Amino acid sequence: MQLGAIEAGGTKFVCGIGDETGQIIEQIRIPTTTPTETLAGVTAFFKQHPVAAIGIGSFGPIGVNAKHRDFGYITNTPKAGWENFNFLGYIRTHLNIPVYWTTDVNVAAYGEYQLGAGKDIDNLVYFTVGTGIGAGVIYQGKFLRGFNHLEAGHILIKHLPTDHFAGVCPYHADCLEGLASGPALEQRFNAPAAELANRPEVWQLEATYIAQACVNYTLSYSPDRIVIGGGVMHQEQLFPLIREAFTNLLGHYTETPDVMNYIQRIKLNDDAGLTGCLLLANELIATGQTVGS
Amino acid sequence: MQLGAIEAGGTKFVCGIGDETGQIIEQIRIPTTTPTETLAGVTAFFKQHPVAAIGIGSFGPIGVNAKHRDFGYITNTPKAGWENFNFLGYIRTHLNIPVYWTTDVNVAAYGEYQLGAGKDIDNLVYFTVGTGIGAGVIYQGKFLRGFNHLEAGHILIKHLPTDHFAGVCPYHADCLEGLASGPALEQRFNAPAAELANRPEVWQLEATYIAQACVNYTLSYSPDRIVIGGGVMHQEQLFPLIREAFTNLLGHYTETPDVMNYIQRIKLNDDAGLTGCLLLANELIATGQTVGS
Ligand SMILES: Nc1ncnc2c1ncn2[C@@H]1O[C@H](COP(=O)(O)OP(=O)(O)O)[C@@H](O)[C@H]1O
Numbered sequence: 001m002q003l004g005a006i007e008a009g010g011t012k013f014v015c016g017i018g019d020e021t022g023q024i025i026e027q028i029r030i031p032t033t034t035p036t037e038t039l040a041g042v043t044a045f046f047k048q049h050p051v052a053a054i055g056i057g058s059f060g061p062i063g064v065n066a067k068h069r070d071f072g073y074i075t076n077t078p079k080a081g082w083e084n085f086n087f088l089g090y091i092r093t094h095l096n097i098p099v100y101w102t103t104d105v106n107v108a109a110y111g112e113y114q115l116g117a118g119k120d121i122d123n124l125v126y127f128t129v130g131t132g133i134g135a136g137v138i139y140q141g142k143f144l145r146g147f148n149h150l151e152a153g154h155i156l157i158k159h160l161p162t163d164h165f166a167g168v169c170p171y172h173a174d175c176l177e178g179l180a181s182g183p184a185l186e187q188r189f190n191a192p193a194a195e196l197a198n199r200p201e202v203w204q205l206e207a208t209y210i211a212q213a214c215v216n217y218t219l220s221y222s223p224d225r226i227v228i229g230g231g232v233m234h235q236e237q238l239f240p241l242i243r244e245a246f247t248n249l250l251g252h253y254t255e256t257p258d259v260m261n262y263i264q265r266i267k268l269n270d271d272a273g274l275t276g277c278l279l280l281a282n283e284l285i286a287t288g289q290t291v292g293s
Numbered sequence: 294m295q296l297g298a299i300e301a302g303g304t305k306f307v308c309g310i311g312d313e314t315g316q317i318i319e320q321i322r323i324p325t326t327t328p329t330e331t332l333a334g335v336t337a338f339f340k341q342h343p344v345a346a347i348g349i350g351s352f353g354p355i356g357v358n359a360k361h362r363d364f365g366y367i368t369n370t371p372k373a374g375w376e377n378f379n380f381l382g383y384i385r386t387h388l389n390i391p392v393y394w395t396t397d398v399n400v401a402a403y404g405e406y407q408l409g410a411g412k413d414i415d416n417l418v419y420f421t422v423g424t425g426i427g428a429g430v431i432y433q434g435k436f437l438r439g440f441n442h443l444e445a446g447h448i449l450i451k452h453l454p455t456d457h458f459a460g461v462c463p464y465h466a467d468c469l470e471g472l473a474s475g476p477a478l479e480q481r482f483n484a485p486a487a488e489l490a491n492r493p494e495v496w497q498l499e500a501t502y503i504a505q506a507c508v509n510y511t512l513s514y515s516p517d518r519i520v521i522g523g524g525v526m527h528q529e530q531l532f533p534l535i536r537e538a539f540t541n542l543l544g545h546y547t548e549t550p551d552v553m554n555y556i557q558r559i560k561l562n563d564d565a566g567l568t569g570c571l572l573l574a575n576e577l578i579a580t581g582q583t584v585g586s
Pocket residue numbers: 009128129130131132181182183186192193194195229230231232233234235
């Protein structure tokens with residue numbers, strides 16, 4: 001059985017086909033322009049490569065609560081043309097197959113949970129530190145959500161008194177994303193993040209913020225493991241610094257598993273999202289549902 | 294059918310009997326001294342008033358994961374004699390009836406969820422601002438927990454630059470509990486919290502910290518409602534200040550229900566905990582379990 005995957009990002013869409021085990025067979029990239037143009041490319045791809053069901057991980061915020069009017073919509077993005085766009089509806093109408101619909105970070109979390117760094121556990125927090133910071137929580141095999149999906153990349157954390165950078169989040173200035181995303185690094189230090197590799201003070205500061213996220217996620221979810229992905233985490237030297245700062249900040253208050261095992265790097269890398277989409281599409285087929293979220 | 298309730302606190306135990314509807318019929322208070330002494334009082338009470346099952350909400354941290362060795366234990370409390378004490382085991386051995394075992398804040402959350410300010414919703418965050426700050430999350434009718442129970446009263450938040458108080462948390466200094474608990478108010482302003490009633494700057498500051506907790510809980514759980522209890526919340530003037538600060542801090546990023554409805558005061562007050570215990574005990578009977586958590 002062939003299954004489909006759509007990772008819908010603000011700069012590009014990645015569409016893939018694969019099998020029930022999450023194996024990716026082929027993928028293409030389509031630039032994110034207008035919904036009409038981009039989605040014409042998407043539907044053309046899936047008409048050429050027929051699939052039994054599709055999993056979508058979308059940029060957002062999106063509506064994931066089937067009880068709400070905005071279910072299936074991209075809601076308040078600044079990206080022209082995509083605000084209040086019924087993405088799920090478009091795909092269901094044009095392809096007429098079962099569709100699983102969730103956030104971009106959730107599909108990557110699911111891929112890691114099933115086949116990557118969260119393979120052996122029940123409860124996973126996955127978060128990505130890239131252009132933005134997003135978190136997905138898998139709780140007993142399902143995505144944790146409530147009124148809507150989580151937005152735990154925007155939590156308020158301590159702004160170090162020695163760090164005079166105002167933060168880049170347009171909504172909250174110095175929330176976690178505002179202080180620790182790739183663009184925050186780039187604006188604070190006036191250079192592309194990758195070029196800051198040899199400046200230890202950059203990663204020491206970054207690790208303190210990421211460690212605060214790990215502390216708050218630990219206290220808020222008590223997961224079995226925290227897995228971190230995203231472009232910024234290519235700086236592998238961050239991991240020992242994050243683990244050390246995490247241990248100090250947590251202050252031995254709650255028991256957690258061994259920190260080496262507890263805080264890990266993403267394993268599937270760029271494939272995590274498509275893999276998660278395929279597996280979620282497969283679950284729709286397995287359970288006979290036409291739409292999932 | 295008579296059911297039992299134990300609210301086990303660091304200064305006193307409240308034991309109650311009641312019925313399947315959560316109605317409290319009688320209650321007594323027993324000072325928290327040593328486990329032997331205090332629990333002799335507890336078991337004597339329940340031998341005088343036989344019950345079909347008991348719900349316990351205990352101070353902690355406690356072990357609530359049945360897969361772990363510390364299940365049923367009070368783990369690392371500074372309270373002499375109670376550290377690594379098998380509380381659940383003691384009650385089960387001495388009373389030999391079904392026992393539901395969870396945290397003090399969870400039982401109050403459950404009471405509010407079933408009969409109080411969370412009666413009409415699916416997902417509730419309840420937190421208490423008293424001697425400490427504790428949070429309980431009810432997710433689709435069940436307590437959210439993972440490796441262990443949540444400790445979201447200790448999350449790291451922004452320490453206002455104008456607030457030079459170091460914080461009172463022995464583990465994290467200026468975590469949420471360290472900045473905003475009753476003892477934090479009392480040490481910062483050198484007076485019992487209740488006597489600060491007429492100093493608006495006190496409640497303005499306190500509201501900012503509590504609002505940060507509400508923001509982080511909103512982003513982390515996306516609940517239908519946040520309910521706040523505890524001694525400090527007797528200062529009713531806090532609620533409009535919290536709602537205002539919450540709205541400003543959240544920055545219209547995620548949609549939430551109307552804030553008046555979304556952030557509410559506890560309804561059952563001092564009865565929330567015992568009520569929750571009775572209802573949890575009742576569920577054990579209804580499902581035929583001998584131990585729950
Ligand atoms: N090797 C690297 N080292 C540090 N930062 C990087 C590296 N590669 C990419 N980044 C940063 O990560 C961000 C992009 O994140 P990424 O996860 O790749 O994409 P997105 O979040 O847009 O999906 C950019 O801000 C970029 O500066």
